[in-house]
Amino acid sequence: MQRTLRLMEEGGKHLLLVAIALVTLIPILWMLVTSVKAPQEVFSGHLFWAAHFNLDGYLRVFRDIPFALWAWNSSFIAALQTLGQLVVGLAAAFAFAHYRFPGRDALFFFVLMTMMIPPQVTMVPVYMIVNEMHLLNTFGGVIVPHLASGYAIFLLRQTFMTIPRELGDAAVIDGCTAFGTMWHVYLRLSGTVMSALAVILFVGNWNDYHWPLLVLAEKSMQTLPVAFVQFREEESLEWVPTMAVATLSMLPILALYLAAQKQFIEGFMNSGLKG
Amino acid sequence: MVILNRLDGEQNEAVSAMNERGKAGTRRRRRGKLKKLWIPLAFLLPALGLYAVFFVYPFLFSLSLSFQKWNLISPDKEFVGLANYIHLLHDDVFWISLRNSALYVLMTVPLAVGIGLAMALLVESMWKGKRLYRLVFFLPVVSSIGVISIVWGLMYNPQVGAVNALLASFGIQGPNWINDPAMALWALAIVGIWKGFGYNMVLYISGLKSIDRSLYEAAAIDGAGRRGQFRHVTLPLLSPVTFFILVMSIISSFQVFATIQIITRGGPNNSTNVLVYQIYQEAFQFFNIGAAAASSTLLLVIVGTLTIVQLRLSQKMVHYQ
Numbered sequence: 286m287q288r289t290l291r292l293m294e295e296g297g298k299h300l301l302l303v304a305i306a307l308v309t310l311i312p313i314l315w316m317l318v319t320s321v322k323a324p325q326e327v328f329s330g331h332l333f334w335a336a337h338f339n340l341d342g343y344l345r346v347f348r349d350i351p352f353a354l355w356a357w358n359s360s361f362i363a364a365l366q367t368l369g370q371l372v373v374g375l376a377a378a379f380a381f382a383h384y385r386f387p388g389r390d391a392l393f394f395f396v397l398m399t400m401m402i403p404p405q406v407t408m409v410p411v412y413m414i415v416n417e418m419h420l421l422n423t424f425g426g427v428i429v430p431h432l433a434s435g436y437a438i439f440l441l442r443q444t445f446m447t448i449p450r451e452l453g454d455a456a457v458i459d460g461c462t463a464f465g466t467m468w469h470v471y472l473r474l475s476g477t478v479m480s481a482l483a484v485i486l487f488v489g490n491w492n493d494y495h496w497p498l499l500v501l502a503e504k505s506m507q508t509l510p511v512a513f514v515q516f517r518e519e520e521s522l523e524w525v526p527t528m529a530v531a532t533l534s535m536l537p538i539l540a541l542y543l544a545a546q547k548q549f550i551e552g553f554m555n556s557g558l559k560g
Numbered sequence: 561m562v563i564l565n566r567l568d569g570e571q572n573e574a575v576s577a578m579n580e581r582g583k584a585g586t587r588r589r590r591r592g593k594l595k596k597l598w599i600p601l602a603f604l605l606p607a608l609g610l611y612a613v614f615f616v617y618p619f620l621f622s623l624s625l626s627f628q629k630w631n632l633i634s635p636d637k638e639f640v641g642l643a644n645y646i647h648l649l650h651d652d653v654f655w656i657s658l659r660n661s662a663l664y665v666l667m668t669v670p671l672a673v674g675i676g677l678a679m680a681l682l683v684e685s686m687w688k689g690k691r692l693y694r695l696v697f698f699l700p701v702v703s704s705i706g707v708i709s710i711v712w713g714l715m716y717n718p719q720v721g722a723v724n725a726l727l728a729s730f731g732i733q734g735p736n737w738i739n740d741p742a743m744a745l746w747a748l749a750i751v752g753i754w755k756g757f758g759y760n761m762v763l764y765i766s767g768l769k770s771i772d773r774s775l776y777e778a779a780a781i782d783g784a785g786r787r788g789q790f791r792h793v794t795l796p797l798l799s800p801v802t803f804f805i806l807v808m809s810i811i812s813s814f815q816v817f818a819t820i821q822i823i824t825r826g827g828p829n830n831s832t833n834v835l836v837y838q839i840y841q842e843a844f845q846f847f848n849i850g851a852a853a854a855s856s857t858l859l860l861v862i863v864g865t866l867t868i869v870q871l872r873l874s875q876k877m878v879h880y881q
Contacts, residue, residue, distance in 0.1 A: 295687055302682060302689070306696045309754070313699070315722045316711045328720045332729075377607035384600035392604070399615055401807075403815045403863055405836045406856045409843050410618035410625065413632075433610035463599045492704040494818040499844065510706025514822055517710065524714060534707045542702045546695055549702075553759065554766035 313535070320528035327524045342529030350516065350526070351505075352533060358424075359509040360537070362497070363490040366428045370486050371479070374437030379467040381438070382445030383453050393442065400435040404496070412499055426500040427508070431490075437482060440552075444478045445471050481552030484545045488538055509534050625853035632847045644854035654855065656830050657838035660745060664834055665813040667749035668756065673805055675753065676760025677798075683761070684768050694765070698758040705755065709822035712751045713738070716823070738824050741831035748819050748832055756812070760805050767801035768794070796879040803874045807867060814863055835859050 307314075314333055322330060323337035330336055346352050381393050411430050420426035448471060456466045472479070497508045504512065513530055516522065522530075542549060626644055630637040648654045683693045700708070715722045716737040724734030737747040771794065779789045817836050820826060826833035826841070833841075835855065843852035 298682060298686060299689065302686070302693050305679070306693060309697060309700065311722060311726070312708065312711050312715055312754070313703075315715065332722055332725050373606045373610065376603040380600040380603035384596075386597050386600050389600075392608075395611075396607075399611065401811060401863070401867060402619075403811065403836070403859060405815065405817070405839055406860045407615060407618035407622055408839075409849060409852055409856065410621040411614055412843075413621075414613065414618065429610075430614040433607045433614070438607060463603070467603070488702050492702075492706070494704075494706040494821075498821075510704050514706055514710065527710065527714070531707050531711050535703060538702055538704060539699075542699070543695075546698075550694060550698060550762055553698075553762050 316528050316531050316535075319524060320532045322525055324523060324525055342525035343533070345526045346529050346533060350530060351512075352509075352530060354505065355507065355509040355512045356534075356537070358507060358512075359491055362424050362427050362508060363487050365424070366431060366490045367483055367487045369428060369432040370434040370437045370490075371483060373432050374434055374441050374482075375467065375472060375479075377433075377438045378441030378445050379471050381442045382448070383450075383466065383471070396435050396438050399433075400439070408496075408499070415500060421500060422503045422506055423500075424506070427497050431496070434486065437486060440478065440482055441475070444475045448474050477548065478552070480545070481548035484541060484549050485552050488541065488549075491538060622853045622856050625849055626857050628850050628853075630849045632843070632849050640850065644850040645858075647851055648854050648858070651851075653830055653833060653838060657826075657833045657835050658858075660831070660833055661814055661835040663745060664749055664752070664816060665810055667746065668752040668813050669806065669809045671749075672753045672756040672809060673760055673802070675757040676805070677764050677802075679757065679761040680764030680768060681794075684765055694762065697761055700755045701758045701762075703755070705818040706822065708755070709751070709819045712819070713823040716747050738832075739828060741829050744824055744828060744832045748816070748823065751819050751823075752813065752816060756809065760809070763801055763805055764798065767798050771797050799878045803870070803878050807870055810866055810870075811863055814859070835862075 318333050318335050319327060320342050321338050321340060322335040323339055323341075326335065326337055377396075381389060415421055415426045415430065418426075420429065452474070453466050453470050456470050457463075461469060491508075492510070493508075494510050498511045501507045501511060504515070507515070513534060517527055517530075625637075627639060627641060628637045629640045629643070679693075679697055683690055683697070686693070716724075718724055718734065718736045718739060721737075723737065727734040735743045738744050775793050775797070776789050779793050784792060815836055816834060817840070820832055820834060820837045821840070824832040826837050836859070839852050839855045839859065842848045842855060
């Protein structure tokens, strides 16, 4: 009796969760379905069913829209930025975790504080500095100002704090240089966190909108979201190809998310709470 | 805050360790330490250099710009004292955008946090399917805000968008959403909630997992039912997570930009113009750099004050295990 009751409760909760999941997925499902509709179907047909399935939207993307270029720009910027953030973060987190020095905690507090301050507060001057450096309309202009990631430093430092100090000290006694200690002890032992962090940073960088919008005015240099928004407005792109571009833009990140979902969600779980 | 408390603990530890060493310390050893200081600093140098150039300096620069009149292009800047601030205080658009920012925070944060908590509790209580549900609810978090804003913009089309078409199938006539000044901010808030609740859910799940099972058993022995356990065990022990989530959600809701720039451009009639979008307009559309800088300073003051108030409150409200 008790068991039946619990099973019924579980079943009811599944129904509820499936309903909420469907509501959550509406924008994505609608985008997918609309992208394969025939143009005349968009405004009259069924909301989530393409009766005249066709791929004209996608054909137009590859024929008329420099999608590959946008995707390349986005990938290149996101990859390079992620790599830089990992290197800078690794070094800083190692210093914070392995050494004791005056002002260490104050500096770490400063790093936390940088995460609290809205980036828009410093955006105008950073734009001017990038301009002075002749980095406007370059990938460097997008990447360099964000290489010091408070999130990366924080997450790695928290992870490194869980590595027993003795391991680091032992490496030093065995004749390891400081760099070697960082490389062979700390980096080796935090592979999972590193890969989770890499995925999280990459997705964040790929999705970034505000800053690339300011730096990249030249069309051939723009990242996917920025270029897409402008292109759609200037060409008054119809709904079907718009949804096709939107779907294609989501695909790489979606694939990455599904492939690395475990590291991804666990990485987020670790942020701010553990340690 | 979890992080800050932890820091305090470590600091005490570090201080006592230093005192101990100080007693036995000789001059030579101290000189050795100074030499050693260079090693951690070398590792910190890239991060600190970047922060100096792209955070501290711009920060001070922005402050000084807020007392100047400048149009981004001309070589001359003119010192105007508090004129930019006074201009802002007399600018209707500034006040509207400030009000809209506050409204947007009030619309999104409670719902995104509440739904996040409810979903965490619901998903974690399941025997099967936890991972799948988590995956689905987290999906909006990883979607590109630029791309998804375009999709949502079309969703809100009053005649043929998915939102009103769905409402119509339930016999409800939907509002004009982004064309209606009374609904436009809600339309954007819904996107914000949709994109944000999964993140809160994941943080809450990790909070739930860290609660010691034996506390529930103890509460049950003391005669607490499911509801009592929730009120007296789960909620208090989730308060550090809740606090962290609140601080982060408020800060990020104040930063909302992409949905506004893409879906409504601050309209109709400034009804979705928020502080950050107003800064963007002042700087990159009206080239009124001084006013933008002054507005940035005020944004910082507001977010800073809110964070400090929350820190204070948390000392009374947050319970640690």
